[in-house]
Amino acid sequence: MPILALPFPAIDPVLIELGPFAIRWYALAYIAGLLLGWRYMRGLVSRDELWGRTPRPSLLDVDDFVVYATIGTILGGRLGYVLFYAPAYYLQNPMDILQVWTGGMSFHGGFLGVVLAMVVFAWRRGIPLWTLFDLAGAVAPIGLFFGRLANFINGELWGRVTDVPxxxxxxxxxxxxxxxxxxxxxxxxxxxxxxxxxxxxLRGGFRRPGLVAGTFALGYGLSRSFVEFFRVPDAHIGYLGPGLTMGILLSLPMIIVGLWAIARALRKPPVDGETSSGQAA
Known part of the structure; x- marks a missing residue:
């Protein structure tokens, strides 16, 4: 082991605290991810050259969808954590389920929550479901980036012992x-x-419905599974088999679905019969 290691930055997880009211970096990460994702999604919808004749939501639809996505992310993420990672604890302490601001969110649960929100929203607005999936797949990494930074600030979900500098x-x-x-x-x-x-x-993904969504699902599943080899599994769960963690187990369906969605999208011709390449958004 190295004699020296990088000191953990002394960042208070609570940014501002006024009596019982506190603003935490964890909450700000979700807000930043949702707001920036919303702005990015509006920009994607506004670019005609990215879509061809593929049906797409209006800017007003995008604005309204953010509400659905927020509810799906928070409820799904929290319930996913409760059910996948700590069911015994929350069965004994049910009121703690409401304490979202203290941390404890599952990406896989949030993913399922957003999928359900997209199904409901697409049905109510008459928007093609794959179009919403593709838009969500294009912007979701923004929220993941800020969420993982918040995990680091909170000093949670740390990695395994190592001697890297x-x-x-x-x-x-x-x-x-x-x-x-x-x-x-x-x-x-x-x-x-x-x-x-x-x-x-930019290479015509929106003209092949499901391609962007499949790329996201596959990319996340592979990335998460890779990092699991450097991350300490939850202490109350541990390893589910030789090298197998809950994170890997939950990522495997995403990898399979992602590959299926990509293959499905590539089997069909682009909506307008040609792909777009080199266009800037």
Missing amino acids: WAFVFPGAGPDPRHPSQLYEAALEGLLLLVVARIVV
């Missing part, structure tokens, strides 16, 4: 330096996946 000693994780697995996820699930999804969009 960029290791951190996390508060509450003992004296050993560890992988900053939250930052690995921010880089892969957030920045890299955002760039990959954008490239697919």
Whole structure:
């Protein structure tokens, strides 16, 4: 082990506290992800050259969809964490389920919550479901990036013990330096996946419904599974088999669905009979 490790930055998880009212970085990360994702989605919808004759929602639809996505993300993320990661604890402490601001959100639960929100919204507005899936897949990495940064600030979901020079000693994780697995996820699930999804969009992804959504699902599943080899599994769950964690187990269906969606999209010709390449958005 190295004699020296990077000191964990002393960032208070609470940005502002006024009596019982507190603004936490964790909450701000969700707000930033939703607001920036909303602005980015509006920009994508506004670019005619990205769509051809593919049906798309209006700007007003995008504005309204943010409300559905917010509810789906928060409810799905929290319930997913409760059911997937700590059912026994919350069965004994049901009121703690409401304490979302303290942390404890599952991406896979939030993903399912947003999918359900998109199904309801598409049905009510008469919007093609795959179009909403594609838009969500293009913007979701923004929220993932900020969410993983918030995990790092909270000093949670740390990595395994390591001797790499960029290791951190996390508060509450003992004296050993560890992988900053939250930052690995921010880089892969957030920045890299955002760039990959954008490239697919610029090369005519929206003209092949399901292609962008499949790229996101596959990219997230692979990224999360990779980082799980550097991240400590939840102590109350541990390993489910040799090298198998709950994160990997929940990511496998996303990988399979992502591959299926990509294959399905590529089997069909583009909506307008030609792909778009080199267009800037």
